[in-house]
Amino acid sequence: MNRRSEHLLIVEDDVDFVFLLREMFRRYKPSQYTFDNALNLSSALDMFEEGRFDLVLLDLSLPDSSGLETLDQMVTLATDCPILVLTGKDNEEISLEAVRRGAQDYLNKSDLSPKLLFRAIAHAKQRKTLLREIEKTKNRFRRTFEMAGVGILQLSRDFTILDVNRKVCELVQLEACELIHEKLASLIGEQTFSVLQQELENAEEKDIDDVRLEVQLHHSNGTEFWALLMISLSDDTHHEEELILVMEDITERKESEEKLRHFALYDSLTKLPNRAMLMQTLKNAIARHHRHDNYLFAVLFLDLDRFKNVNDSLGHTAGDELLVVLGERLVKTLRENDLVARLGGDEFAVVLDSIQSKEDVHNIAQRLLSEIEQPFTLMGREVFISASIGITHCDGDYHEPGDLLRDADAAMYRSKEGGRGRSTLFQKHMHLDVLSRFSLESELRMGIQRGELRAHYQPIVSLTTGQLIGFETLVRWEHPKRGMVSPGKFIPVAEESELIVQLDRWVLCEALRQSTLWLERCENRDFYISVNLSSRHFMMPDVVTFIDKALDDAGVKPEHLKIEVTESVLISDVTRARTVLAELRGMGVQVFMDDFGTGYSSLSYLQKFPIDALKIDRSFVQQMENYRQQADIVELILLLAKKLGVKVIAEGIEKREHLSILKELGCDAGQGYFLSRPQPPLELEGGLAKKMEEWLEILGG
Incomplete structure (x- = not known):
């Protein structure tokens, strides 16, 4: 148009x-x-x-x-x-x-x-x-708010209701004449009113501009609904005779947040708790153990043996079915107060709560192994599988959940080395694996200095027009002896040290250098390059200054660069994150929220940040055609994004079916192996013209 x-x-x-x-x-x-x-x-x-x-x-x-x-x-x-x-x-x-x-x-x-x-x-x-x-x-105060679908109450200084608008009457299902001259407490309840009064007093003491309170209220028929109560406090509030309270029905939003919160804490395939919930459970257990010496717990890290054979022989659908049934078996074998979580792939973790001895832990692990070895019926065939278990006990003076899981993981690999289908208790000498990681870190440090890093670029395509709109920059390590090292191996190592900042900055500068070359050669300059920033780098005091200088050195305009960060990066320090985002936006650099749906996924958090686009995590996209719930999640994210006025990019598009569903749902853009795998610049340039023709043919109609 x-x-x-x-x-x-x-x-x-x-x-x-x-x-x-x-x-x-x-x-x-x-x-x-x-x-x-x-x-x-x-x-x-x-x-x-x-x-x-x-x-x-x-x-x-x-x-x-x-x-x-x-x-x-x-x-x-x-x-x-x-x-x-x-x-x-x-x-x-x-x-x-x-x-x-x-x-x-x-x-x-x-x-x-x-x-x-x-x-x-x-x-x-x-x-x-x-x-x-x-x-x-x-x-036009009243009309404006009524058109926005919120209720407005005019209150006296003693919280007597002086006037209400039509929306208030709709929300509480009472007539205006039944509300006017009544006390606010009679409408929202004495307990809620006391909390609101306390919040107002705190706000005035701390010179806060407004009070916002999310509460559950009741319709006249007794049913509950969620409401956001807002009172704005100006410098003249003390001298005003009246207060204005805005009441907004946020029931739908709270339900959506609850769904996303569930998706963030539970595995979509097995319905078991995921890594995020596991880490929180472990954090609580560690704290309880340090408060009460007699409280003991243990962690089991469980990995299926040769699970890949099931996928290769029977297909991923059968493999998924096995994981679901396995999860059910684990839950039935354990007590109600124990926790079973799926970490991803064929990895599971168990938290054994309130244990009596290490012998009990060993016996439970053996019961789990026996249960797993019972036959599974998949696609009409009987399948047998085993597992390897690593165990850590809380008596190791642990303070961080990640340390418990790390050591259980190391013990699990020792089980596999010992012949699989067995359990092993972690011993400190297993830290040799950790030393191996230190070695990798040292090699990575030298690799960065020797110029062994390579930048690959994955096209991002408009699902509306089929046009190329950008590239995501992905780092690869070409080791002189190991060959091409997987990012899954060296990025976690970099993230545990300051190397992640060096790596981030190399990728940013290299991406801008490549962008300069493409902008000089391309007739169509309406594209961008996106670069991922780690939490450590994003929160550094000079991150904005560095990005600004990198743009200036490369001669690239800010609108050609997009920065990608994950939800956890923003939530770790909300105030600092908002400052950095505002400074980047002031420069003209847009920010994308990466891996959306796998973290907090809270609309109330998203509203705090000036985000320009959400990137739907590949885990949701790749199961859309098999699981309706996954498509529902994607649709929900698209609806939330539309409310926020931000674009949505889907990651992990590996099949035509993924593309069709996303286009039908109204997703703005996407990337993935079906469209194009990440490639070095020269290789990418060689086949890009043909790829662009294919995209236009598939999506342009």
């Missing part, structure tokens, strides 16, 4: 200057603007009465009017149109006074450039829009 051209009125008697303006518009914004020219104020006022204009460029020195009087007359007539004043070099005071009297901005005619012109136009329109919204809020 073609965008409507904006109609400008240029009120200027200097025809040469008007010609200069027209040339700027024609050259830099050829189809965005149309304009009329008035040589004097009288003609301008006549034109304004006869037609509609989106913006006025007004010279204050005209044949029939001059100075601020010119502006006053135009402001009186153009009440809803932004005005941009054109002034001379020495008219700074008049220019500022013009802004105070109704102009949105001013331009110095003697120092005009396209950049200044279009920035001033954008600022003028934005400022006029903001002023218009402020005016609407003042003059």
